[in-house]
Amino acid sequence: MAYDSDDPVVGAPRGVVDTSRGVWAFTADVDLLRRLARGGFDWVALDAQHGPVDRAVLHAVGRALSDTGAAFVVRVPAVDPGWIGAALDAGAAAVVVPSVTGSADAALAARSSRYPPEGDRSWGPFAPQWGGTAPDPAKANATVRCLVMVESVGALADVDEIAATPGVDGLFVGPFDLALALGSTVDALLDDRSDGNPLGRVVAAAQRHGILVAGFAGTPVNAQRLRAHGIRCLAVTTDLALVTEGARATLAADHDA
Numbered sequence: 001m002a003y004d005s006d007d008p009v010v011g012a013p014r015g016v017v018d019t020s021r022g023v024w025a026f027t028a029d030v031d032l033l034r035r036l037a038r039g040g041f042d043w044v045a046l047d048a049q050h051g052p053v054d055r056a057v058l059h060a061v062g063r064a065l066s067d068t069g070a071a072f073v074v075r076v077p078a079v080d081p082g083w084i085g086a087a088l089d090a091g092a093a094a095v096v097v098p099s100v101t102g103s104a105d106a107a108l109a110a111r112s113s114r115y116p117p118e119g120d121r122s123w124g125p126f127a128p129q130w131g132g133t134a135p136d137p138a139k140a141n142a143t144v145r146c147l148v149m150v151e152s153v154g155a156l157a158d159v160d161e162i163a164a165t166p167g168v169d170g171l172f173v174g175p176f177d178l179a180l181a182l183g184s185t186v187d188a189l190l191d192d193r194s195d196g197n198p199l200g201r202v203v204a205a206a207q208r209h210g211i212l213v214a215g216f217a218g219t220p221v222n223a224q225r226l227r228a229h230g231i232r233c234l235a236v237t238t239d240l241a242l243v244t245e246g247a248r249a250t251l252a253a254d255h256d257a
Contacts, residue, residue, distance in 0.1 A: 015071045016043050016094045016145055016170075016233060018212060021223075022073065023242070024235040026051040030064040036239060037068035045073040045235055048083065049098055055086055062090030063130045079105045081112035081120065084146075088113065089126050094145035096172050101154035103161040110167025113146040119167065145169040147214060150202050151177035163205040170212030171202050173231060175222075190225040199229040 016022070020042035025033055028051060037044045046053060046061055058074070065072045074087035075096040087095050097109040111119040115137040125134035135143070146167055150159055151174030163171060178198060179189045189198060206213035207230075214233035217223035223236040 014042050014069050016073060016147075016212070016214070019232040020234075022233075022235045023237055023239060024216060024218065025239045027239050028052055028057045028061060030060050032239060032243075033061055034064045034068060036242070037065050037070035037072075041070055043071035043073050043093070044068075045075060045096065047075050048087070049075050049077045058086055058090040059126055059129075062092070062126055063132075066091055066127070066130075066132060079109050081108065084109065084112040085121050085124075088121065088140075088144060089124050091125075091127060091132075093143070094147055094169075096147045096149060098149045098151065098174065098177075100148045100150070100162065101152050102158040103165055105155075106148045106162040106165045106168050109148055110146050110165055113144050114141045114167060145212070147172040147212065149174045149177075151181065153181050156181075156198055156201065159202055159205045160208065163209040163211055168211065170214055170233075171206050173199065173202055173213070173215035173226070175199075175216065175226075186222075190222060190229075199226070199231070203230040 022043040022045055023036050023041045024045045024047060026047050033044055044065060062072060071093040072091055073094045073096060074092040075098060076083040076087055078099045079097055084095050084097065095113060100106055100109065112121060113119060115121045115123065118141050123137065127134045147170040148162060148168055149172045150156055155162060156178070159171065162168060175186050175189055179186045182198065192198065203213050212233060213231050215226050215231045217226050217234045217236050218238060219241070220236055223234045226234055
């Protein structure tokens with residue numbers, strides 16, 4: 001698929017859907033993130049767990065990405081109702097929730113993502129502050145995606161019950177932490193095709209319960225390896241990698257200098 005650097009792609013998925021490509025952002029530069037969002041990625045994930053993100057940054061990034069056509073995703077710092085609500089108030093179409101150790105954490109994340117009677121989220125969207133329009137609670141509940149991370153031994157052991165939790169819309173594989181938790185390596189995890197292998201268990205649980213399965217690849221090469229397991233909603237690169245590789249490619253092209 002060809003992407004135009006200035007305009008959203010007509011007919012592209014443009015959202016956190018089964019087959020989609022996202023970019024993972026550790027920085028909080030709104031101009032950079034806006035260009036990435038309009039560069040053809042279906043979604044942009046802001047990392048509030050390992051990035052310099054506070055409530056002011058959420059507000060600024062949510063406003064900057066609100067008209068780009070790419071879905072805004074936030075990885076919150078933890079299973080924290082306050083952070084989940086703030087990310088969604090900023091306009092996030094989906095939250096990625098880390099540090100899930102079992103179905104109880106998944107249930108808390110799911111309820112924190114939706115307004116009553118389906119959940120416990122408090123009303124307070126940011127969009128009216130910048131002249132935007134907030135969706136009504138019922139529409140917000142219907143469109144939000146709560147993606148819980150499978151990156152711990154406990155989450156993997158409980159993956160089927162997590163996938164069956166009402167309000168959990170998807171499982172999100174964190175291969176780096178999952179490999180650490182299993183005493184393995186990312187390469188070994190991605191290459192494991194044995195019966196009952198960890199990634200296969202996650203994909204099978206998501207399929208059994210009809211929910212999304214997504215993951216962090218970080219590189220196009222790892223994205224292909226995750227797709228081989230049936231995971232097709234992927235963060236295929238990062239903002240840092242794009243800047244670094246862009247600089248290298250430019251200098252390499254200008255080799256005559």
